[in-house]
Amino acid sequence: MNGEYLLQQIENHVRLFFTDAALSLIKAADIRFAHYADAIDIKEYCLIIPIDIDSGIAPQNIYKVPFNDTQLTLWSPLPRPDRPGWRAIPNDNHPLWYINDCQTIIPATNIFKIAWDLLTFREDSELPWRDKHGRFNSPFSPRLDFGLLEIPVFNEAVALMLAACKCLSGAAIPDDNIGGLIAAPVVNLSHDCDVLYGNDFWTQAARFARIFIPSSHGLLSRLSNIRWMAGNTLHPGRYYFNNVIGMINLEKQYGFKSTFYMLNGSGGRYGSRNGLDAIIKIKDFIPDGWETGLHYNYNTYNKSDKLKAQKGELQTALGRLITSGRAHYLRFDHTTSFDRWTQAGIKIDESVGYSKHIGYRCGLAGCFQPYDNKAGKAYDIFEAPLAIMDTTLVDQYGDDSIRHFESMLKHLSCIGGAMNLVFHPGTFFNPEMPRMLGIYHKILMTCRDTKSRCLTADDMLKILTKRG
């Protein structure tokens, strides 16, 4: 575990999601990284993060503790120091901290090591499974079985650290109140523009095939698809191109904005479906303040030259430099992708998420610099891991989707962080997908009602690279 790297990510996180006072607290505090055996013998006014205890990747001994009007979910507790003078805070059964008579503080669980493991893709490294698109998807994560995919471990660790820093700045013991230190939760809205016209060959062919697929299983044919095929033949932009404009106008209503990731390059079933003309046309409808980024084509996965060519083409079409991106189908390899994206000039990426479940793939709701194991330092790229994909949320939670989204956002409002989400134009308002109707509107209303701030990936990048 590289303490210097971890502390830098923590500082970046605090800069984005907490107040200036919180950043000063973190900077002023004596925070050390040490072996557990050494940590329990220290008798100084400091916070010590143990670096050497390996809890494995399967969560054990999960427990919840009330904290700052929410609940923290902790697992893999550290042993209580067997030296005199140490006590558990708030209690022995569900401790957050161990503290000794000299105000030396140690976290009561291996939360920082768990956060480190998730930030450095330990699950991807140690588990061999991949889906047909080459992705390490949510069903392979040991956290899924324990319902922990939606626990932002890193955010909870930072919130705990701030409580400890508050104590080091004068309080008697770390308490569970960091209310005055947290800024409003952030929502980072984005849209992958996979399809801008609904009359392309692949979309129409899929509709056509789906007319008959149910009957091959003894079910009624989906004849309604004829309607959508005819509709998009007459009005290609309806429910796709037009939805981009609709989404912008809807976001504007709440003072929000978003990023549109454009898919260009090679065509095909998984590739770009509408060509560059559609992108050139849509750019005139995207107002100042909204961002455009690159949706890395399916075939650019692990192919730098193709990615660079795609980016060059999009930059020429848009007439501006592109610095942000997300991979089509979220195809990503933790050992190679960050290098390739960096080489292509991407400064912030939003690909690291799951397509099968919502949740925090890196245990983080926000933005961080991935760790380059070979170089032993952070990559020169930021990652804003995708937490929520439109259809995934609704597939998973159905009628309860919005309530669930709200509870996740409220949790972030108590511990600090950003909800990174993607909503495709084709699912925003499309009677072909009745279960999705009104969902994005309700998501935006929830963001308004929770007083969320809206920052795009580029906004976060600007804040983090504009160092004082």
Add this chain to the structure above:
Amino acid sequence: MNNLEIRLIQPEESPAANDFYNGIYGKKRSLEQWQWEFAENTYDTDQILYAIVKDGSRIVGTQAFIPIQMIDPNGIFWTAKSEETLVDPNYRGQKLFDKMYSLLFEEAEKRGFAYVWGFTPAEKAFKKLGFEMPGKTSQMLFPMQYRALDKLMAKDREAERDVPKSMLKHLSYKLAFRISIPLSGLKLSMKASRKNDIEIRTIDSPPQAADDLCRRFIKKYGGVTIYRDGEYLKWRIFDNPYVKANMVGAFHDNTLLGWAAFSLGDDGVGYLVDILTASDLGNDPEIVQRLLIEAVIRTRDMGALALRGWSVNNHPFDKLVLNAARKIGFWHFDKGHTVVLYETKAGKSGVHRHTFDDFQITRIYTEGIMG
């Protein structure tokens, strides 16, 4: 209960007043939203015209006047919108409503407000206070999705308006609504394809020419309407903490000829918040039509179930809008809230005296949270 105190609110009491409202209605209005509605209007005063009844430390009644500027051929003058009429059910029958009004009427007279006005389903109570009920709002509706009908009926039930009770009537409503959607769509597509030299632009901040447009409007159509200068539009639309309505302007040679504001409500229904034109080119009907088409298309692309607007009286511009709306596929229903109007002594002795049909009214009259 004998020591009830009735007075104007102090700024530090706003959280309690807001909590009282949220408690009675089961809503989650934030303090920021309260502040916007009652304390941040364009009237230049330190005192919020918000009456409260206190029983000890508890607020048990509220009534607000929101100062609003209007314009007529004699100039700009102040009026007040009645809002936040609320008495704790345990304190009803003590004439608290009358007492709060009496206090606020006094304040309105002091400030020379010409009218106090509002929209309400509770006619009786207002009648007793001396309000007139000169008319009702009615609805222009552009149907877009079949699901809209359930929402609209639910709203009618909520507002205790007449809803079809018999199964047959209910079914006939559903059938008529289903037929109306393609009919309206057809009308719209026929009109939307016509080209003209009016340029429609999105307006992202209060237009500097807003004040001029209002003045031109009154000069052209007479009557009286809300004075929508940049400050007013900033307050009601661009700084609105609930929903910042989308605004589009009609331009010719860079001159603002008119605007429309519209939004998607929390219920998924689109609302035509405002529409105003004053063209010297004699093409107002054409401009109104273009603005309405833009409002329909944009709200439809935002996922709206339907687009609703108001038609209220015989003001020439109101009739012009209704006529244009019908041509592009809107339907007109006589369903709405009662308008209540009170002319103060200051108003009666002044130059800003009007009949109901003089008022050009849209949802920008601070109705609800849309504008």
